[in-house]
Amino acid sequence: MRYSDDIIEEVRMKNDIVDVISQYVRLTRKGSSYFGLCPFHNEKTPSFSVTPSKQMYYCFGCGAGGNVYNFVMQYENYSFGEALSHLAERAGVELPKIEYSQAARAKAEKRATLLEINKKAAQYFYYQLRRENGKTAHDYLTGRGLSEEMIKKFGLGYSDKYSDDLYKYLKAQNYTDDLLRESGLFNVDERQGMYDKFWNRVIFPIMDVNNRVIGFGGRVMGDGKPKYLNSPETQIFDKSRNLYGLNIARTTRKNYLILCEGYMDVISMHQAGFTNAVASLGTALTSGHASLVKRYTQEVLLLYDSDEAGVKAALRAIPILREAGVNSRVVNLRPHKDPDEFIKTEGAEAFEKRLEAAMDSFMFRVSIAAGEFPMEEPQGQNRFFDRCAQYLLELSDELERNLYIEAIVKEYRRYGISVENLRKRVNSLAMKGTPAEKRIQPKSGDPAVRKKESAGEKSQKLMLTWLVTYPGIFETVEKYLTPSDFVVPLYKEVAEMLWNQRKEGDVNPARLLNAFTDSDEQKEVASLFNATIHLETREEQERAFSDALLRIKQESLAKKNENWDPTDMAALQELVQAKKNLEDLGRKRQQLHISFE
Template sequence: MRYSDDLIEEIRLKNDIVDVIGGYVKLQRKGSSHFGLCPFHNEKSPSFSVSPDKQMYYCFGCGAGGNVFTFIMEYENFTFLEALKMLAERAGVDLPQLEYSKEAREQADKKNQLLKINREAAKYYYLQLKGKQGTQAMNYLKGRGLSDETIQKFGLGFSDRFGNGLYRYLKELDYPDGILHESGLFNADEKHGMYDKFWNRVIFPIMDVNNKVIGFGGRVMGDGKPKYLNSPETKIFDKSRNLYGLHAARLSRKKNLIICEGYMDVISMHQAGFNHAVASLGTALTSLQASLMKRYTDEVLIIYDSDEAGTRAALRAIPLLKGVGLSTKVVNLKPYKDPDEFIQHEGREAFEKRLEAAENSFLFELRMSEQAYDMEDPQGKTDFLHNAASRLLGFEDEIERNNYIESVAGTYGIESSTLSKLVNKLALKGAGIQEIRQPKSGIHSNREKESGIQKAQKLMLTWITSYPEIMEQITDYIGPQDFTTELYHKVAEMLFEQYHRGEINPAKLLNRFVDSEEQKEVTSLFNASIPLETDAERIRALSDVICNMKENSIAYRSAHLNPTDMQGLQDLMRDKKALEKWKESGVRLHISFDQG
């Protein structure tokens, strides 16, 4: 049993995609679409498009795309049913009791089992820390200044030197090897069988915002490698979507969140009363983590290590945080390396003053860029100020831009009117305007090159969904049978069916595709590039596409025709004659592509 198509469509219609995605991504209207930084891959120039007309999103960089259900599934790591329930609640739609399918029940049961295994593992590690075997680890934590209360609050633990203690403990609770291996807590090989992934490490349980243990981090005791080890990704743990300490920080009621690098930094700050600190999970900050913070605050203080690597990490994080609409400041900890070290030496009050003195992130970026110029040389300073002026163009709000011009001018000893003139001069030249480019990240490198006919068919599907009114005329020339690529043919059949029922609705069509990769591919069919400006150019291109598609369709059907199919042969001959006529006199289209 599943929810009816009508109910699913009602929920989709009541959740405008621009409003929903706008809660996660900072969007700006450009023409008929909205653009922002893609939350599914790191980028500096916005290539993530949200169409209110199609009620779909598409990233021209990484290819992510779909309707409002797809976005929630991808962003929140939800199943379709979980996304449906979330959006139904948002729209105030009551869902009837549903009997889950066997597959859905199995997936839900597996997630619950993994959560139970992690909970038991956290309990086991905590007891190990409290026991005699955890003396070294406890001394380490006490040496870092942690109290018993803090150790308990964060559920810190220890995995002993022997490689199968947790495995034996969980086997006594009757968990089978299959689900234990899926938990990410164990390794397995032919020689040793199943054995613990973490051993001789201080353990840091990682919790989601609902206080459920979803993974673990471990710091080795001694000189073993790697120094820090995290759980691999599982059905309940995706490090790019979670933040260490957020389960506590989200309840802090502070005006901002602090993002730092390590577990101990978060714990040390929480113990000192700064319970709004979080950390990324052993990787550089991701756009998904930035969007996660946006749910709980409008401002983020960046506290990364004060060394060169920490500075680079801060410079990478700033555009990601700004991209989701967060204001950002950078905290200077020098001469100390990290928050834990600072608090140990200077105490809570001194740390509080450093937070209050946090530097505006734009001014921090500008100050860091000074290193590329000889500021003592007149030409070097001139080049720097030209660079600063181009950066100032990034502020679209005139009041905000003028405030920053005054600040920069005052800092670098020039008249604000002089800097303002330079900014305006660059604006007239178009400096600072960034085009949407395909990223050079290799994201598309594994995709097969499209053939010319596939491009033509994709272009036609994009035209149909972008300008539904053209269907009235193109149905005289082509039909679903002229889309010879399997998926394109399937989608075309659905669109032509929708047309005959009185509406073209690509977002509704997408509900019929369950596989996420298939959804992305279908979405891409509605977002082919149409770099044509005038109706005359579009009509000419549309006519060419119709002829190319028909020619390919005739060749395809001819190659697959049964020799005894006389009706099929007659249809082919008729279409060949029609195609010859179109090529001689042209396809007669009288269409306006104006969307208003």
């Protein structure tokens, strides 16, 4: 069951889109709209617009668009229900209680129980660390330099040497084996039955951003294998969409996050005062991680280990973060292996200086490439600059590309490269085309990956944009067009809704968007209300309007002719008359006066 349309619309109307988006994006007024840098893709020149009259946003760069619900869902990675609750609370609207289906209620109850089991397990491990049996684990942590305050802050614990300890504890609290199995805390086999997954390990509870325990990591005491063990994915734990330490780091006053590799790195950095450190959970950085990071910052410092594996991890992470619209820089820890070792050896002040000196991630990729070729040889230099050209082609913003061309030339001028040489190399490579796998793929809404728009589709989109931007033209448009003249199915559906709104006396594109639940459809509908064409004079406006109207009628007539049943004589007469009317309209196009005032 979903909330009523009236409630959805009330919440939307009480959350002015400019006010809401201004909390996330710095907006500047230009005419009747506001503009800023798009939060959904990386750009240097503002192409993200917010239009108060439409109560909609649209990015002319990546195609992201919609009403206030769509923005909150996309930015915060919320479901529609979560976005509705968030905006209702913001506006002081009390949502009615919803009666969930039996299946939905059962799923919610199971999730709550799994969270409860994980919380009790964390408390149990925490208690075990302080018992005599946990002394070895406690000594390990303090031996690594952790204070009691940090051990408590991160809820660190210990799992005893007995492999059924936790199982017995939770069974005594009347949890079923099925639920315990789904918690990810236990293994099952025919010989032993159910037994603890974590035993004889230091335990690191993993929390979501709301401080709920969703999983665990364990570091073995002694020489057991594997050295580190993480919870499997469960109904409440998705390692590709959670970051260790983010529940604390998200409240930091710093305007960036530090992304490192392990639990101990995060904790030691927090202890040293760097409370904006987080780590991925035993997996490479994913697009899910990048989307999560985007909710809290525009910039990430990559702090992977300085060995070969750490460098590869940084190189993988850079394009993923870039695609999510997050800037990144890379910190050089050499000669130390990781941040924990660096801080212990050189101290927090020296570490802070390394953070400040972090290298631009694009130039980091270039520097790594320089190490892959024999730069003392002309052939090696040539191949290196080819690689640089490939990297530069990944940058869609021309200004940004030019700035990096100059930066590369400045850094490697000793090899005889000039700005003109490198720019020619980039242009030459662009003409040849580069292998698809070597390019960062643009988002699905990027114009580069959308199919080429036909003149008919463009005309229909322009007409829909004009209708919602200048509702006063409806009186003229209705004389010649009906929703059935829009031959693209989605455009026709939108036109029907606009015509109905017109009858009700309120053309409201933001309310109309509430009817679409599919994200791709929402994006496409948003684009329908933001089609652009450069028109300066009244004559140009009237010409564009008449061209669009005639094109729509032509496409509509062609579609009807294509689908005409030869046995239907009445339909034939209608087609003949429609064709005659269209010819007359073409001859009298100068009478199609329209005003966009």
